[in-house]
Amino acid sequence: MADMRDHVWGCLVGGAVGDALGYPIEFMSEDEIDTRFGSKGIQTLEQAAELAGEPQAIFSDDTQMSLFTAAGLLYGVERHRVPEISDIWLAYREWYATQGNKQYLDDPAHPKLWLTSMDAMQHRRAPGTTCLLAIQGGVGGTIFEPVNNSKGCGGVMRAAPVGLMAYCLRKGTRPTVEQRYHWASAMAAESAALTHGHPMGWLPAAVLAQIIERACVPNEPLEQIVTRSVRDVAAQYESFPEADVLVDMVDSAIALSKESHATAEDDRAHIHELGEGWVGEEALCIAIYAALSYCNDVGKAIRCAVNHWGDSDSTGAICGNILGAYLGMDAIKASFNLLSLEHIDVILRVATDMVEVGQE
Template sequence: MTGVDQDQVLGSIMAGAVGDALGGPVEFLSIEQIRQEFGAAGATDFVDEYGGRGRVTDDTQMTLFTMEGLVRASVGRRRGGGDLRSTVQHAYQRWLHTQGVAWERARGKFDQAAAADGWLVQCAELHARRAPGNTVLGALTAFASGAPSPSPTRPANDSKGCGAVMRSAPVALWADSTAEVFSSAAELGALTHGHPSGYLSAGALAVIVHQILRGADLLAAVDVARAELSGWPDYGETDQALVAAVRVAAEGRPAPETIESRLGGGWVGEEALAIGVCAALVSRDLADGLLLAVNHSGDSDSTGSICGNILGARDGIHAIPHRWLAELELRDVTKRLTLDLLTELGPNPPDTTEWHERYPAW
């Protein structure tokens, strides 16, 4: 991994979490309900949800376990193994354990450890159910019960829900090659979502973030993602969603009703990606983009997270309002894991006992 700025990487991951926390309380509300509860401008700040302000949802939880899987896969790769897909699969099984599933059931037949290992799964704050998607729970439970690890050519289901794209931004760091970033994110997305628009949208977001971290503007990054998309079967739906996002943004700042009528609700992968991209394109600044991305009738936490991943990569962590960072749940955990991922994928990854205990290669 070369040519990335630490502040921009932190910005991408932390702003994604902020967008998630802003959108979580309004995720299941229509825009009419949002305005009725918060006023004409909609939600403009964190509100109490899940027992406090700034609480994140399963979007950020799974992003964290994706990052942990990337670190552990890299540790394994340096030791002569480290298959990315299987390592992240087992990271997701650890996340499943945090959702109230006994480890003996969550680990499946492929892990005989008496307890889940690594430091992340020990974080008490992660052991909370925050509206996890049924598709994700079903796919991970099936794997634990003995089903093979899914892939684009051996899908677990036909779901194109947004549960794959909303966790894919960290894969931007996995490789310098856009083709490898795209294919890696798509493979990891297919662990839970078997419809092409479910996992190809994950590949597209990872490439968009990858390009922005390397200096591209957002329109150019979208073009690169579309070029990568075109090499995959059944890419048209995701590609057309990106085309629509750019077209709507070119017409000016969209109203929430326009977002819904032109781009959808964000419940499926390509729609969530399109809303996040469109909001980022028309935003006045990072905060403005996040608020636009969450105030609509749809999957507000996921569209806020995706927009945050994009704008945070562009603007860096210092563009996130301090008041939001100060109240963000799992802020220190998210920062630590992001820095550890940068360290592991950097030029001088640690080779100490303490590091291998924190991130054992699976």
């Protein structure tokens, strides 16, 4: 069981570390990053805290929404053993309430999720407009009835807990899904499609959830986990032509991860070939590139994933989710001073609740 905790904690904390390291440089150019931190870029949570003018490094909407994904899944387990998409929709509405919209709660005095009442969640940290508008609209989308045509990375950046829940359900004694891995990818796809209607808004979420579920049982190389996951999802959603495009993009990320990493400039050049990360497929591929480039060193991987001119907090968060799940909590601790990360108690409480699902 220590193993399970290691992977689940590692995934959620790793994601928060990547998010918190990238958040203060999300809108900085590479020249600005280099001028401030040197050519290797931002390295520590202490630097992130200082740049944000806070006592500890702060995480953004990526981590907030990931925690709400987890909270919705946990609520679903409580209510009907295997979570449903409506549980996640409820959680996203409660996240929306924390962004200054308490009137949207069914009962503002008594939100259904404990997370909603936490001080830690009552901050607006550059929430994505797509998410806000889709939730405000009151009716989430599905993959066949898209709510919009957005492929922003807001769908994939919050999907990791779906893979964790699939892993925990599989380990526990509760009735689980019939087809391994497909539950994770379907639930992640639909949960992303609640707010992001373009296939590249939700397909990367499906791939990430499968990667996370497999990475929690790290008995095969990470590259193989990635390759299998993206192909499995492409087969599951073969009616969408974007699925094959995503396979090609992930293959490019894998190929680039095998090229030279002699300097920080090499990594940036490779990342630029994959994009900037504002959209789902680019965020996933940049995170995969960084994770595979440094698959035994989560510190190097996360630093690689954030130090570019694109969507640093999301690429950092996804990379941290993947390698945190794969390498475990101790690897994160060895690379970053977690005393400098805000609200780690809340993250660990959510993570521990998930582990308990796997122990029942």
